[in-house]
Amino acid sequence: MNEIVSHVGYLKEKGEIHDNALETLSSRISKYGRGVKIMRFNPFKDVGGNQSFAVAIINEDGDGVVLSSLYSRERMSVFAKPIIKGESDIELSAEEKTVIDEAQKETRGHHKE
Secondary structure, three states, X not given: OHHHHHHHHHHHHHHHHHHHHHHHHHHHHOOOOOEEEEEEEOOOOOOOOOOEEEEEEEOOOOOEEEEEEEEOOOOEEEEEXXXXXXXXXXXXXXXXXXXXXXXXXXXXXOOOO
């Protein structure tokens, strides 16, 4: 009987250790970019094709980055804007807002119910 009680105590202790480890991992994982969306578009009427793009990489807290590129015949510009809680202190284009919203929707499927 003492052996069974001892074994139950051991299992309980291990269960608590595993629960804590899972909680820590879950917290860490939520900080990684889990929502990733890309959109190609054509911002200039005189340039054929959808050579410009916007990419959002967002975590469950709505933090991350949006990268965008505007392509024209004369040049290509690349922008990186930080995202905090789904917003940026730098003005966002309509395409950037769209990919941020879509990336955030993707992360919502990863939340615990």
